[in-house]
Amino acid sequence: MEEVFTHFFRPRGVVVVGASGDPAKLGYALTRNLINSGYEGGIHLVNPKGGTLLGLPLYRTIQEIPDPVDLAVILVPAPAVPESLTQCGKRGIPAAIIATGGFRETGAEGAALEKECLAVANQYHMRLIGPNCIGLIDTHLPLDTTFLQPPPPTPGEVAFVSHSGAVCAAIIDWIRGQGFGLSYLVSLGNQVDVNETDVLPAVAADKHTKVVTLYMESVSNGRRFVRTAAETSKNTPLVALKVGRFESGRKAAASHTGALAGAEVAFEAAFRRAGVLRATTTEEMFQWARALAWCPVPKGPKVAVLTNAGGPGVTAADAIESFGLQLAQLSAKTEAGLKTLLPPAASLHDPVDMLASATPEQYAGCLKILLEDDGVDNVLVILPPPPPSTAGAVVKAMLPQIQNSDKPVVFALMGERMIQEAMELLRAAKVPEYRFPEASASALAALYRRSEILKRLQEPEIVPVNLETKKFHEDFETIHSGEWLPADAAFDLLQAYGIPGLKLALAATDQEAGKLAGELGFPLVLKVASADISHKSDVGGVLLNIGSVTEAIDGFNIVVDNARKANPTARIDGVHLQRMLPNGQDVITGVIQDAQFGPLVMFGSGGVEVEGLKDVAFALAPLTASDGEYLLEGTWAGRKLRGFRNLPPADRHAVLDTLFRLAQLAAEFPELAEVEINPLRALADGKGVFAVDVRIRKG
């Protein structure tokens, strides 16, 4: 942990600036919570009136506080905050939480006040959390700097970092009924200094924290967040709820790529690269977090469902498939084992239906057999009320099997009153239970995605070429900001990165035609270059299927001669050469600069489809191997490169390679606002790709 966060998270002493004896005031509540939290360091209270509060002296000034003190929690009225901070600075306090509201969130005046706070902090090398925040809670240290109504959160393994204070208050109260607790809670408020990225490593490094949940309204520095989160999630699962999806809006842009990008796809790509599981609702984030905190990481997506009733078993099977998991194929040995335990009418395939008569022993025995099957990665146990034995007895019988296994087991404990004992037993044993099979399957899907993330986080970014790009850089500098590159320059830039383009080259002489032909490759088309001749093929001014340098040289003279004969007075500039492309699959790929996360590579269906169907995917540049696969497998444009029905396969490998090269280009030219190759034609397998058209705009 950075030293500064030790001051926040492991302070040797805390001072409350604005402690109040009035129980109706937040300064009272904060003091009470801090004392009640059981915090073992020095607790110091400041109030200019003096006196005592809850058995502690009220110092009149910050100067008077005895050593050691690392953290100030400030709750004086907003206009008085800069002065309090100054006093803290002079006193040598390295960290402060400004709980007070009335800053940037209230308008320009508050924003100015906030800037003043930051200036003071910088002067004294202090770090600030807030203002306009709830502060932080460490349930294990313990430490509670909030003014929230008691009781405080139950100690647990889930850390919660939030941009919203109101959501903190709600979550503390809500999870009380959910059977799990918090390790940390950090409310960041206006983030004048410390932001979500800053606290992430510190919170994750805590030994009690098994998973970090994030309620995010924005990101402070996109790329830094990605780096930090990726590093953090190697050891600790991260789950985020990013809100403000629809607020961000999509700006009209000149290209398809631009129109399709926007804050949302960038966040999506960033979370993917950083290994952050993205939840779609608040509840889902915490239901996943519980499973991530308590369960081992599964080896795969195969789920065995163990039930005593058909209906919920079918519901579970549906949910398993809809979340991208699979029902297990049980081995013959497993089925034989189950058969010895169950009545003849029981179903021995997944979902395993033991029938309504299932006893605790049958539940436990079948679970043991399923957990021993190599084809089973996870077990989802369904327990609807009332089993012939109580749900509690069933759980008691199963717990030893669950605790001895390295495979995740989650429960759908269906009901309310009749499952209370079972629920409490499972919560005490840290086995995730949900009310319905759908939520249980969703939790298993989160665990499986975590296993995939752990693999992805090992991957390096792919840099397929290492070229002398300086030349293009110099050309590039002559282009004004916001302008499009001339077509030739754009194709040259692609070519420098090994992406072949369908250039139109002009040869002034037959020898030049031969040279250019050698560079462009074959077959070629030759076309007389003359503005004065409109129907070029009618006069023999076009030659198709030029297959060699010699043919190109001869061809030059033929088309020029034909043109001269037809129109002796025409001005002839020479001959245009262009590769003739065979049929293939046309896709679109490009690069866009996101204001938060920098360059993103885009891939999808070309033409009008790309916008209408949104068959498009984005990833951060440069790409990892799995980013590349994601761009292809996440789009129909990419999937059909393998061929589909009567559509022959195209050169998927070359397309993938192009994406890596384009990503490198994007990463090396941050000045590029947009690159769009539209279409990129993927030829038959093994024949490569061509950028048929390209547009590049400088930012």
Next chain:
Amino acid sequence: MEEVFTHFFRPRGVVVVGASGDPAKLGYALTRNLINSGYEGGIHLVNPKGGTLLGLPLYRTIQEIPDPVDLAVILVPAPAVPESLTQCGKRGIPAAIIATGGFRETGAEGAALEKECLAVANQYHMRLIGPNCIGLIDTHLPLDTTFLQPPPPTPGEVAFVSHSGAVCAAIIDWIRGQGFGLSYLVSLGNQVDVNETDVLPAVAADKHTKVVTLYMESVSNGRRFVRTAAETSKNTPLVALKVGRFESGRKAAASHTGALAGAEVAFEAAFRRAGVLRATTTEEMFQWARALAWCPVPKGPKVAVLTNAGGPGVTAADAIESFGLQLAQLSAKTEAGLKTLLPPAASLHDPVDMLASATPEQYAGCLKILLEDDGVDNVLVILPPPPPSTAGAVVKAMLPQIQNSDKPVVFALMGERMIQEAMELLRAAKVPEYRFPEASASALAALYRRSEILKRLQEPEIVPVNLETKKFHEDFETIHSGEWLPADAAFDLLQAYGIPGLKLALAATDQEAGKLAGELGFPLVLKVASADISHKSDVGGVLLNIGSVTEAIDGFNIVVDNARKANPTARIDGVHLQRMLPNGQDVITGVIQDAQFGPLVMFGSGGVEVEGLKDVAFALAPLTASDGEYLLEGTWAGRKLRGFRNLPPADRHAVLDTLFRLAQLAAEFPELAEVEINPLRALADGKGVFAVDVRIRKG
């Protein structure tokens, strides 16, 4: 209500066949529940041993029971059930619930026993619910024929009809904690006789039932379900969870249409036509049901969010947009009114953020103003703990406004302990509350969808043409089952329904060419019909752009002469005429027969895209106006008919008309297994459509 259901749902007397004095047996539990339910009719118990049970005599035989008795609940062992039914039949009992299990669900022997039960019932004109079911509960009559553990469900407004008994037991227990009750519960078991469609009208007709929820694993008769559900949902909202989505599987089929159809799309189309709201999870079904039972139907999709904290407001806004609702545009009057009540830093736009200091009076005052705004159709109130006043006081202040309004108001009551009083107040007042803004928005979306359903249910099915189809029917009879119609016959069938096709017509003489040309329309292409001439255009055997009958007659002679000159020995059959189609948008449309629901019309993107992108929608034939709109607006193929970017608009009206015609064809020819028009070319706006190719297979 059908008279038979009066016997089930309003019996004048009930007999328990298999009442047991052993508290461990279900026959005891059932007797206890029936007595404890408070059922006011005669309760009679049958057990061959005689004696008394819970204060009532145990009759040795069914014959001995005194009048009146309408309903028997049978819980004797499976092999004894047919005999018990026979005795009931002889006794003149018109209705029986067979709670006993051990029938079809256990294999062939049980299935035979089940058939025997049905035969007995038919002999005596009895109706059966079950076997292998939990029976039924009417919380208001009251009546409880189940053997479930007490307590029974709380009386309420939500009816639950279920194919799964285990889910019934779970739901009864679970909703106890959810703050709403059940009116009816019907567990259908193996449905040897009475099925989900049979009970629907009876359950919905009950005056206490405000919404019917359905847990469905299958449907007994698809079209009958659609008719009954559509009729029922005109008065009572229906919400269904259909499970077994992935089990049903998709059979490989000869056409795209076939490959894309399957039980799921048919259920989707059936629910749409029947006005059934389809939930994706069990929990969602009941959370929607509560709102549908308690709230008025909204006038529109516009939601005002009233909050005292920004974070949950943003979360609500995201959810509102993602569920297809809209944030409200508040009127100037509303904003002015809010301004007088709120501090300067409050947000007066939707979401209305009153800031953390919001009092009960502010909550109530702002709610009143929002409800009075014509631009507000619904209000979502967010209440995170702890407000400066307790959540309970806030709710108390708001309730009068909510109860005086004809607009839905739902709450996101965030927390657990701190919101208990508020929760109880809202539940008592029948105002839906959920823990998080996302679920609240989901409930509002269900209400809005209900308002749209009510409009749709008024629509007639569209039958655009009324043709003499008999001729085609006769042709049709000569085709063997499973065979494809010859191309000409298929085009003729389309043409009879007013769908023009790109037929290839053969003229043997110039006069015939003129006549056919007049029928086909212009422009035309003429092509010499000769198997001996392969490169027809090289010999002048093709003429394009024939624009009149005269040109067609002259053209016939030109191409035949040219062909004769080029190849004097060639056999010439005449001249083929075909319409020349201008460019347009190609789509695919077709008909498939679903085993459960009969003919479905399919519409989507043509070519390989239709399968790869699944840009396709289905609706039951014949179509209503909104079905037609759904097929177009639910697909990119349909949406882009209006034009998109540089893609010019196509004749959307003609495409829509074609769908109605195709639907009529499908409805009138149930023998059609598959129809596929691929592609259907939509020409420029006003220019109509052409079936370029069509395949029709007889079933």
